Amino acid sequence: MSDTPESPFDPSPPHRNFYGRRHGKTLRQSQKGYLSEDLGDLRPRGITVEDNPDRSTVDPRVIFGNDNPVWLEVGFGGGEHMVHMAATYPGINIIGCEPYINGVAMLLGKIRAAGVSNVSVHPGDARDLMDVLPDASVQRAFLMYPDPWPKARHHRRRFVTPEHLLPLARVMQPGGIFRVASDIPDYIRQTREEVPPAGFETVDDTPVAWDDWISTRYEQKALREGRPPNYVTFRRL
Numbered sequence: 001m002s003d004t005p006e007s008p009f010d011p012s013p014p015h016r017n018f019y020g021r022r023h024g025k026t027l028r029q030s031q032k033g034y035l036s037e038d039l040g041d042l043r044p045r046g047i048t049v050e051d052n053p054d055r056s057t058v059d060p061r062v063i064f065g066n067d068n069p070v071w072l073e074v075g076f077g078g079g080e081h082m083v084h085m086a087a088t089y090p091g092i093n094i095i096g097c098e099p100y101i102n103g104v105a106m107l108l109g110k111i112r113a114a115g116v117s118n119v120s121v122h123p124g125d126a127r128d129l130m131d132v133l134p135d136a137s138v139q140r141a142f143l144m145y146p147d148p149w150p151k152a153r154h155h156r157r158r159f160v161t162p163e164h165l166l167p168l169a170r171v172m173q174p175g176g177i178f179r180v181a182s183d184i185p186d187y188i189r190q191t192r193e194e195v196p197p198a199g200f201e202t203v204d205d206t207p208v209a210w211d212d213w214i215s216t217r218y219e220q221k222a223l224r225e226g227r228p229p230n231y232v233t234f235r236r237l
């Protein structure tokens with residue numbers, strides 16, 4: 001398969017603004033194989049507008065074939081954290097969203113290596129997934145090193161804005177946990193300001209990582225470059 005935008009595995013064409021990258025450097029042959037052989041089975045149906053123009057609700061029990069708790073990772077990057085969580089907690093289901101197809105290919109390689117089966121992969125925008133998930137269907141959500149959008153005029157593109165947080169609050173169960181990690185102080189500032197009014201209370205806000213944490217590629221880069229992270233935990237009210 002090709003990794004050009006015409007590829008059948010390309011994330012859905014944007015029907016809303018997405019400012020990040022969808023493609024990076026040419027995929028390795030092995031990664032093309034993961035996309036062509038594995039993504040079809042791991043990709044949930046009915047998430048994209050093309051797949052589900054009426055935007056009917058998609059039941060996670062149908063996606064996973066069981067009613068285990070559902071966790072959501074937004075922007076899984078290379079997939080380290082998502083696969084680590086799936087392997088650490090085999091009794092949960094985790095859906096990851098990532099529009100960057102090179103990251104999706106990396107995740108699929110890790111899924112193969114770890115042999116985890118409690119995963120589902122939406123190769124696109126988390127907003128498209130949240131649109132169709134039922135109310136109160138997600139027990140935990142993870143936002144790890146989100147795109148920082150450092151310029152003030154771009155802060156509204158950040159995930160920690162009502163455009164993203166209100167749909168997230170709708171799909172989260174009362175008492176559900178939302179974790180955010182970032183090395184960007186101004187991103188943490190905006191997180192502290194914007195998440196609680198969307199329907200969450202702060203549980204923890206610390207430079208000490210969670211007990212079950214695995215460092216991601218972006219965290220490794222931040223640490224190498226001398227930017228210590230913050231780990232913020234919220235609970236859905």
Ligand SMILES: C[S@@+](CC[C@H](N)C(=O)[O-])C[C@H]1O[C@@H](n2cnc3c(N)ncnc32)[C@H](O)[C@@H]1O
Binds near residue numbers: 098143
């Ligand atoms: C800075 S990277 C961090 C990746 C990974 N979480 C890590 O810690 O290594 C942020 C990722 O979020 C993804 N992203 C940005 N907006 C998104 C959205 N609306 N839905 C899903 N993923 C998104 C980007 O494509 C990018 O891969």
